[in-house]
Amino acid sequence: MLKYLRYLATPILISISIYFAAMGKEWIWIYLIGFNIFVIFGDAFLGNDKTTPKYKYPFILRLLLFINLPLIAILVSIAVYMAGHFSSPLFEQIMMFLTGYDISLTRVGTEVWHLVGYIFTVGLMVGPGATIPGHELVHHKKNKLDWIIGNLMLSFSIDNAFAIEHVHGHHKNVGLSSDPATAKRGQSLYRFFIESSIKEHRDAWKIELRRLKKRGHFVFSLYNKMIIGYLQSSIIAMAAFFLAGWYGVLMFIGIAIFAKFFLESVNYMEHYGLVRIKGSPVELHHSWNTNRRISSILLYNVTRHSHHHEQGSLEFWKLKPKENAPEMPYGYLTTLYLVVFFPWLYRRMMEPKLEHWKDHFASEGERRLIA
Secondary structure, X not given: OHHHHHHHHHHHHHHHHHHHHHHOOOHHHHHHHHHHHHHHHHHHHOOEOOOOOOOOOHHHHHHHHHOHHHHHHHHHHHHHHHHOOOOOHHHHHHHHHHHOOOHHHHOOOOOHHHHHHHHHHHHHHHHHHHHHHHHHHHOOOOOHHHHXXXXXXXXXXXXXXXXXXXXXXXXXXXXOOOOOOOOXXXXXXXXXXXHXXXXXXXXXXHHHHHHHHHHOOOOOOOOOXXXXXXXXXXXXXXXXXXXXXXXXXXXXXXXXXXXXXXHHHHHHHHHOOOOOOOOOOOXXXXXXXXXXXXXXHHOOXXXXXXXXXXXXXXXXXXXXXXXXXXXXXXXXXXXXXXXXXXXXXXXXXXXXXHHHHHHHOOOHHHHHHHO
């Protein structure tokens, strides 16, 4: 039973964040500090997870993915409410029932630095609570319910294009110079974020237009998955407006931008500096991996990235750690903070790893491409 329960870790951490968010003001920063300590030190001292248990009841694991959707919706709603000045008796009563706090009182005295804490913390929590589960579910292309739930999750980062480009573009083009989600050696994270966001969106439209044309559907219709994505994010923005006015909308947009930034930072570190010859197969050495225990559990084994690219539609509980795949220097959150706050140090640390990759993993053609 424990092998199922470990994937309750993310819903539990989001539930705790809801409690701290409802407490208001500086408590959101306190949660962020505690979350960072738990994940970073957990990865550092709890070792690696290289197990691949067999699961008799996979529907339980899918349910544990689904449960993140209402939890993230509640967390984002509290952050939005804290940014506004409107009274919303029904919402306040619901939050009182769920958390035990009268958020109309805990909101009093909220200052700008508190709101910055909500944007950063909630934006970060959207990662394991919506983006990663959404990423998992949109890969289940044959399961319509999974795809719908995954797409809804991605609406919290206003990034439904990811469901199209990532599955049908990135997985085909990883390691190529044309792939927006593969960071080039020495490339700045912040330049990568802007370029990849724009190009991924552009490529998603190209992929979707080809699909619509092939099926004979009109572009400006609800058959268009891009338009559905825009509508979903717009509905969340409208809900934010009714809950907290324009300040609520700005809070939602701020959270979405940070969530998208964290996603692209993860893309950056998952394939940084790696190359592939066009037409050659995607292999294990075209992704960076980590087997750190806390990262693997909280992120539903996306850490086993090489196997994920080898078999994109394979469910997260079936992904295996690969001994002959390149490894990141640390767990995901530690590496993420290195990439975001100390990019020069990250690039310096990766230089010997990239040289080792060239000497021990790269094909002859890839070595020539690097040279």
